[in-house]
Amino acid sequence: MKMIKNTEISVSTLTQKITKLLRDGIGEVRVLGEISGYKAASSGHRYFTLKDDESQIDCVLWGSKQISFMPSDGMRVIITGKLTVYATRGKYQIDCQSLIPAGQGELYLAFERLKQDLADKGYFEQKRSLPVLPLHIGIVTSPTGAAIQDMLSTLNRRSPHCQIYICPASVQGEYASQEIASGIAKLNQVLSEFDNAVLIVGRGGGSLEDLWAFNTFPVAEAIYNSAIPTISAVGHETDFTIADFVADVRVATPTAAAELVTQNDKYSLLGYLDSVGEKLTDSIQSVLEFYSQKISRLESSYGFQKLGDRLHNYSQRVDEAESSLQKLMLRNIATAKTKLDALEAHGRSLHPLSPLGRGFALLQEGDRIISADESLSEFDQIAIVRNTEVAHATIQTVQPKPIDFHEKF
Amino acid sequence: MLRSRPCSLNLLISMKSFEEQIQRLETIVKILDRGDEAIATLLELYEEGMNLTVECRTYLENAEQKVSVISNTSD
Numbered sequence A: 001m002k003m004i005k006n007t008e009i010s011v012s013t014l015t016q017k018i019t020k021l022l023r024d025g026i027g028e029v030r031v032l033g034e035i036s037g038y039k040a041a042s043s044g045h046r047y048f049t050l051k052d053d054e055s056q057i058d059c060v061l062w063g064s065k066q067i068s069f070m071p072s073d074g075m076r077v078i079i080t081g082k083l084t085v086y087a088t089r090g091k092y093q094i095d096c097q098s099l100i101p102a103g104q105g106e107l108y109l110a111f112e113r114l115k116q117d118l119a120d121k122g123y124f125e126q127k128r129s130l131p132v133l134p135l136h137i138g139i140v141t142s143p144t145g146a147a148i149q150d151m152l153s154t155l156n157r158r159s160p161h162c163q164i165y166i167c168p169a170s171v172q173g174e175y176a177s178q179e180i181a182s183g184i185a186k187l188n189q190v191l192s193e194f195d196n197a198v199l200i201v202g203r204g205g206g207s208l209e210d211l212w213a214f215n216t217f218p219v220a221e222a223i224y225n226s227a228i229p230t231i232s233a234v235g236h237e238t239d240f241t242i243a244d245f246v247a248d249v250r251v252a253t254p255t256a257a258a259e260l261v262t263q264n265d266k267y268s269l270l271g272y273l274d275s276v277g278e279k280l281t282d283s284i285q286s287v288l289e290f291y292s293q294k295i296s297r298l299e300s301s302y303g304f305q306k307l308g309d310r311l312h313n314y315s316q317r318v319d320e321a322e323s324s325l326q327k328l329m330l331r332n333i334a335t336a337k338t339k340l341d342a343l344e345a346h347g348r349s350l351h352p353l354s355p356l357g358r359g360f361a362l363l364q365e366g367d368r369i370i371s372a373d374e375s376l377s378e379f380d381q382i383a384i385v386r387n388t389e390v391a392h393a394t395i396q397t398v399q400p401k402p403i404d405f406h407e408k409f
Numbered sequence B: 001m002l003r004s005r006p007c008s009l010n011l012l013i014s015m016k017s018f019e020e021q022i023q024r025l026e027t028i029v030k031i032l033d034r035g036d037e038a039i040a041t042l043l044e045l046y047e048e049g050m051n052l053t054v055e056c057r058t059y060l061e062n063a064e065q066k067v068s069v070i071s072n073t074s075d
Helices: A011-025 A106-121 A146-158 A176-190 A210-215 A217-225 A241-248 A255-261 A264-299 A302-350 A403-408 B010-032 B039-062
Strands: A029-039 A046-051 A056-063 A076-086 A090-100 A136-142 A163-168 A197-203 A229-233 A249-251 A362-365 A381-386 A388-392 B066-069
Touching: A011 A076, A056 A076, A076 A229, A076 A241, A076 A381, A090 A229, A106 A210, A106 A217, A136 A146, A136 A176, A146 A163, A146 A176, A146 A197, A146 A255, A163 A176, A176 A197, A176 A217, A197 A210, A197 A255, A210 A217, A210 A229, A210 A241, A217 A241, A229 A241, A229 A255, A249 A255, A264 A302, A264 B039, B010 B039
Parallel strands: A056 A090, A136 A163, A136 A197, A163 B066, A197 A229, A229 A249
Antiparallel strands: A029 A046, A029 A076, A046 A056, A076 A090, A362 A381, A381 A388
């Protein structure tokens, strides 16, 4: 043989030759076997051994590769990949492209394992109630299936006032689980500002394999982490998916989910508005009635009546006062009049000319009245003023008046 | 296929105000039910409440389904 010559080669060169030999000679493989020593490293890469009764081979599944279930030891799987050499350790291994369960039995096994795992983590205990009046409805489902059309028509018929947000995702196949999970996260971002939001995650019915995305960890985790209450609506009759267990509410069909979120539909809301209007009117009427009764009660109350009596009393007293005032005034006026008459008569009697009326006379010299103290002299020119006439005289003689005459007067 | 209509800001605002109006209505019903505010306040609230029922009713009766499609891009 050519190779066994005297010229030696390095380990690396040899390994390169082996690598090339394996890659070119075998290349792509599809292998059935049982998983053993499964280990998910923190880097996301997964390492395990695939074995049957007589042989085993190391396998690696890089973190970037998605799988739709949780592998575990003892599970029979079919892997596809290519044969490579791990030069550092001089080992050959399969670089896996895909990893699928070998049959339905294996799927159930995976399902049970994930279910147990999530139950242990408390993923099934988050059961929030849906908003009473959901107005923002996020939907993660296939944009092309019958499910979305059924949901939209139900929502439109019952609650056209709701705003619908659809985040399209494939619901089966290799990328379904990741797309559903990212759709849930995306709608959480979009709807975070609303209180009355709800999410529906689902698809129409299908085989166990078709529904498998809803049995995967990424979907379970996205539902668990959703801040918005989430309804799982995977079309199936009897079985539950992992998504059903994790979701806040589970319904059997997408249409049922649409019906659930529109329990308070347009017509019940209109009825509610009617009843609110009636309630408001009743309330305001009872308030008005209350005040009206209060007023009546006050009107007929003792205090109010007493006040009335007192007012009557006062008014009577005022009347009385008025009439006695009148009487007093009249009396006073009469008294004053009498007084005035007397004063007037007296005053009149005191008038210097009043004695003239009784026959007395007044003596004047020029314009001056001759007072009682003055003495007259002979030949004085005087005027004798009487009641109706004036006489001019010259004094002939003057004699003192005898005293007894004065006294007699 | 999906009927996709862009979601205008106006529609969102009217949605928001519908929610707020319903909430406001509930508040008003409670206050009126208690009836311990000044009567002038109660009468004002009554009027506001009745107007709100009309507005909400109008909104519901004229509402048309609004669908937004959110692109599913994994970051």
